Amino acid sequence: MEHNSSNFIRSIITEDLETGKRDNVYTRFPPEPNGYLHIGHAKSIVINFGLADDFNGKTNLRFDDTNPLKEDTEYVEAIKEDVEWLGYEWDGMFFASDYFEEMYNRAILLIKKGKAYVDDLSADEIRQYRGTLKEPGKESPYRNRSIEENIDLFERMRKGEFENGTKVLRAKIDMSSPNINLRDPVIYRVSHTTHHNTGDAWCIYPMYAFAHPLEDAIEGITHSLCTTEFEDQRPLYNWVIEECEMEHKPQQIEFGRLGITNTVMSKRKLKQLVDEKFVDGWDDPRMPTISGLRRKGYTPESIREFVKETGVSKGSGTVDEAMLEHFVREDLKLKAPRTMGILKPLKVVITNYPEDQVEMLDAEINPEVPEMGTRQIPFSREIYIEQEDFLEDPPKKYFRLFPGNEVRLKHAYFIKCEDVIKDADGNVIEIHCTYDPETKSGSGFTGRKVKGTIHWVDAKHALPAEFRLYEPLILDKLENEEDSTEQVSSEEKTFLDFVNDQSLEVLQGFVEPNMKEVAAHDKFQFFRHGYFNVDPKHSTNEKIVFNRIVSLKSSFKLK
Ligand code: ATP
Ligand code: MG
Numbered sequence: 001m002e003h004n005s006s007n008f009i010r011s012i013i014t015e016d017l018e019t020g021k022r023d024n025v026y027t028r029f030p031p032e033p034n035g036y037l038h039i040g041h042a043k044s045i046v047i048n049f050g051l052a053d054d055f056n057g058k059t060n061l062r063f064d065d066t067n068p069l070k071e072d073t074e075y076v077e078a079i080k081e082d083v084e085w086l087g088y089e090w091d092g093m094f095f096a097s098d099y100f101e102e103m104y105n106r107a108i109l110l111i112k113k114g115k116a117y118v119d120d121l122s123a124d125e126i127r128q129y130r131g132t133l134k135e136p137g138k139e140s141p142y143r144n145r146s147i148e149e150n151i152d153l154f155e156r157m158r159k160g161e162f163e164n165g166t167k168v169l170r171a172k173i174d175m176s177s178p179n180i181n182l183r184d185p186v187i188y189r190v191s192h193t194t195h196h197n198t199g200d201a202w203c204i205y206p207m208y209a210f211a212h213p214l215e216d217a218i219e220g221i222t223h224s225l226c227t228t229e230f231e232d233q234r235p236l237y238n239w240v241i242e243e244c245e246m247e248h249k250p251q252q253i254e255f256g257r258l259g260i261t262n263t264v265m266s267k268r269k270l271k272q273l274v275d276e277k278f279v280d281g282w283d284d285p286r287m288p289t290i291s292g293l294r295r296k297g298y299t300p301e302s303i304r305e306f307v308k309e310t311g312v313s314k315g316s317g318t319v320d321e322a323m324l325e326h327f328v329r330e331d332l333k334l335k336a337p338r339t340m341g342i343l344k345p346l347k348v349v350i351t352n353y354p355e356d357q358v359e360m361l362d363a364e365i366n367p368e369v370p371e372m373g374t375r376q377i378p379f380s381r382e383i384y385i386e387q388e389d390f391l392e393d394p395p396k397k398y399f400r401l402f403p404g405n406e407v408r409l410k411h412a413y414f415i416k417c418e419d420v421i422k423d424a425d426g427n428v429i430e431i432h433c434t435y436d437p438e439t440k441s442g443s444g445f446t447g448r449k450v451k452g453t454i455h456w457v458d459a460k461h462a463l464p465a466e467f468r469l470y471e472p473l474i475l476d477k478l479e480n481e482e483d484s485t486e487q488v489s490s491e492e493k494t495f496l497d498f499v500n501d502q503s504l505e506v507l508q509g510f511v512e513p514n515m516k517e518v519a520a521h522d523k524f525q526f527f528r529h530g531y532f533n534v535d536p537k538h539s540t541n542e543k544i545v546f547n548r549i550v551s552l553k554s555s556f557k558l559k
Pocket of ligand 2: 032
């Protein structure tokens with residue numbers, strides 16, 4: 001895989017190798033298994049695995065499972081599947097929880113050096129004592145406990161002698177540091193919670209800011225790449241590595257988060273959409289999750305190319321959803337077979353076509369890739385066309401079917417509208433046409449021209465199909481969504497107030513009979529309608545279900 005566009009992280013790595021600061025490149029992708037991966041994570045995956053690949057380095061998949069309340073093996077399995085599907089192979093797979101004993105020993109080392117202490121302040125009190133950006137913090141009355149007392153209390157925390165929230169272990173750094181992260185951060189808390197990996201072996205858990213640098217150092221990570229919200233934590237990251245006397249010293253480097261318009265991109269919010277049934281699971285095609293995009297029909301190639309195009313920089317960028325769509329269209333253009341499907345059927349009877357006759361017509365599978373060959377489509381006296389391809393009273397410049405007008409049926413004949421059949425309420429239910437046998441597609445007919453070409457399927461042979469069309473999940477008010485903010489506007493509104501209740505349209509239509517053998521995740525370009533994916537969950541032998549990946553046209557242009 002090629003990732004060799006230049007960026008500031010690549011420059012740092014190149015320099016590290018040239019100056020001999022490093023003799024290898026080892027990165028990691030460190031998700032917390034508290035939800036499914038989203039397209040933002042794909043950025044981190046591409047950067048971590050891609051950079052290591054380019055320098056013949058290694059990448060670990062590491063689950064940052066230090067918060068047992070929110071984590072689950074379901075998420076672990078889903079994350080593994082998504083990383084593999086994106087096309088990456090990890091060198092080692094580890095869990096932060098693999099290192100709990102080692103982390104505990106390093107905490108004891110800190111205590112012995114007088115660099116950590118057990119604090120009895122409540123969480124609220126700790127917050128009050130911490131101070132603000134303008135005011136220094138205040139030292140806890142427990143800050144100067146003796147080393148012996150601290151060791152005794154910390155050991156008893158581990159044994160389970162204390163209730164949740166009654167004691168924490170804090171690093172002893174500097175309560176008046178201008179960097180609030182250095183004002184004696186909590187590094188261990190009591191939580192009597194069963195852990196998905198370690199069960200009930202532990203009732204104290206390390207905090208992320210303490211655990212993460214240790215995990216990196218233990219694994220020999222050289223470049224620890226994370227998003228910019230961790231920039232202020234870098235001094236703490238380095239403090240932990242130094243004071244815990246880790247032999248290996250990784251370097252943290254931050255890059256900007258990826259955001260996409262008309263969606264939300266934090267696992268907490270995505271989980272809320274799932275739990276509150278706004279969507280049908282983490283892999284609902286409207287979700288910005290990797291599994292949702294996969295089910296919608298996105299390819300790994302298209303996601304990787306998209307992410308690379310967004311680049312690597314310090315600034316976080318929200319990009320238009322249309323850019324993501326552009327890349328899947330590009331990827332499928334030459335890969336997806338063409339076919340015809342009717343989403344909103346209207347019956348057409350070709351009155352001069354012999355009653356029991358069926359003929360097979362030849363149609364190219366992909367005109368841009370002649371090697372893909374041809375398919376056969378049956379044609380007979382009754383067909384379906386799109387409701388919107390007929391108008392009884394057409395406006396000017398409407399070149400499709402209307403009384404007296406002639407159009408071309410794609411891959412078939414010219415037909416002319418002779419009669420309109422309506423029900424008692426005046427709704428058009430059937431069109432009667434005649435066809436001209438001279439005008440067969442491919443016959444070289446040049447006698448006259450028509451302005452409109454419409455698609456169709458044979459009524460007797462067509463297969464029933466369901467089409468699911470998607471619109472953005474979140475209405476555009478959220479464009480500048482900041483994942484860290486609870487509220488998205490000054491009023492008491494949350495992102496849930498912006499969920500689009502018209503984001504899914506389900507249509508019952510028909511497809512060509514040669515689609516009988518399709519399998520989950522087969523992708524097609526339906527003439528005039530766009531690219532579709534066979535839904536892996538809802539398709540059955542009786543009815544194929546197609547998810548629309550993307551329509552054909554877009555105003556989006558790559559800069
Ligand atoms: P979320 O807020 O969505 O839960 P997170 O950062 O808490 O995201 P983690 O599981 O901790 O999720 O993330 C694993 C890695 O993916 C981290 O290194 C994180 O920086 C990176 N990452 C997460 N979201 C994005 C994003 N939108 N763009 C780029 N990288 C991201
Ligand atoms: Mg997180």
